[in-house]
Amino acid sequence: MNNRMMAKIKWLTEEQGGRKTIPWGDKYGPIVIIKGSKIHLNEAVWSLLVSNKELISEFETIAEIKYLFENAPDNLHKGVEFELYEGSKLVATGIVL
Numbered sequence: 001m002n003n004r005m006m007a008k009i010k011w012l013t014e015e016q017g018g019r020k021t022i023p024w025g026d027k028y029g030p031i032v033i034i035k036g037s038k039i040h041l042n043e044a045v046w047s048l049l050v051s052n053k054e055l056i057s058e059f060e061t062i063a064e065i066k067y068l069f070e071n072a073p074d075n076l077h078k079g080v081e082f083e084l085y086e087g088s089k090l091v092a093t094g095i096v097l
Contacts, residue, residue: 004066005076009050009084009094011059018091022061026051029068030091035081046072048084065096 012018032048047068054062065076076096084092 003076004064006053006097007063007065007082007094008056008097009052009061009063009092011061011092012090013059017089019086022052022055022059023050024052028052030084030086032067033083033085034075035083048082050084062097063094065094 011022014020026049028050029047030050031045033045048065049068051064052061053064056062067073067076078096080096082094082096083090084094
């Protein structure tokens with residue numbers, strides 16, 4: 001199952017090691033790590049499709065999220081916290097609404 005969910009995302013500033021600007025549009029697909037999950041070298045990592053819908057403060061957005069692939073795990077539920085990465089660089093943290 002690959003449902004669309006809404007999430008509150010806090011973007012790291014460039015000074016914090018994040019992005020220069022918040023990505024807008026429907027084509028942003030960072031790697032997602034679910035908070036508390038253990039990643040092993042032989043396991044797949046997954047990407048989310050993030051579509052920011054609303055700016056709620058300078059570095060926080062409300063976004064529609066969904067896994068990029070249909071066979072992704074079914075672990076995006078209300079209250080789940082996650083981190084977004086571009087390669088090995090942490091760019092944002094979020095919580096599913």
